[in-house]
Amino acid sequence: MIAGAVLILLGIAFFAMQFFGELGASAILFAVGLIFLVAYFYTRTYGFLIPGCILAGLALGQIAAQGGLFSFMGLSGIGLGFGFIAIFLIDWVYTRNFRWWPLIPGGIIVVSGIASANENLQALLAKGWPLILVVIGLLILAGAFGLTGRRNS
Numbered sequence: 001m002i003a004g005a006v007l008i009l010l011g012i013a014f015f016a017m018q019f020f021g022e023l024g025a026s027a028i029l030f031a032v033g034l035i036f037l038v039a040y041f042y043t044r045t046y047g048f049l050i051p052g053c054i055l056a057g058l059a060l061g062q063i064a065a066q067g068g069l070f071s072f073m074g075l076s077g078i079g080l081g082f083g084f085i086a087i088f089l090i091d092w093v094y095t096r097n098f099r100w101w102p103l104i105p106g107g108i109i110v111v112s113g114i115a116s117a118n119e120n121l122q123a124l125l126a127k128g129w130p131l132i133l134v135v136i137g138l139l140i141l142a143g144a145f146g147l148t149g150r151r152n153s
Contacts, residue, residue, distance in 0.1 A: 005038045023063060030059035033083075044095070050087055050102075057083020061113075077113030081106045 013031035017024030036052030039045070061079015084106030091097055 006035050009034050009038075023066060026059045026062040026066070029055055029062070033057075033059055040090075041094075046091065046099075049090060053083045053086040053090065053102075054080065055083070057081070057086060075113065077109050077116065081108070081110030081113060084109065 009031040010028075013024075013027045016027045033052050033054070033056030036048045037056065040048035040052055058076065058080045061076040061082075064079065065075035084102040087102040088100065088106070091099055
């Protein structure tokens with residue numbers, strides 16, 4: 001099954017590459033990401049979910065950055081960040097595991113991508129980034145005191 005899905009997705013990507021030129025490389029990247037995602041949904045192996053979401057998110061960001069209404073330089077980074085966030089969401093929905101680590105790089109990359117397009121947000125992040133540490137610390141303390149519904153012993 002996986003071999004068949006790989007051939008189908010690669011064939012579609014190579015076919016699209018002939019007609020869309022610049023989008024071709026992003027289409028290949030997206031197809032490879034989809035191959036990993038198909039493998040994850042078939043086997044439920046977490047190791048397939050990580051590269052699948054990262055590659056698909058990066059490819060979607062690159063495709064969006066190459067044209068359209070929302071074209072700006074930070075879209076590739078935002079797509080990559082959403083790929084990390086998708087790792088957390090898909091894993092949580094399908095396995096009910098609360099592996100929160102992808103939210104950290106995902107959040108940082110999304111905020112950085114947004115900041116690259118907005119000068120006011122760049123200035124705020126340049127001076128206000130320590131407040132992110134304060135929020136993370138508050139979340140950790142809330143978990144330690146049992147305020148999140150989970151108990152840590």
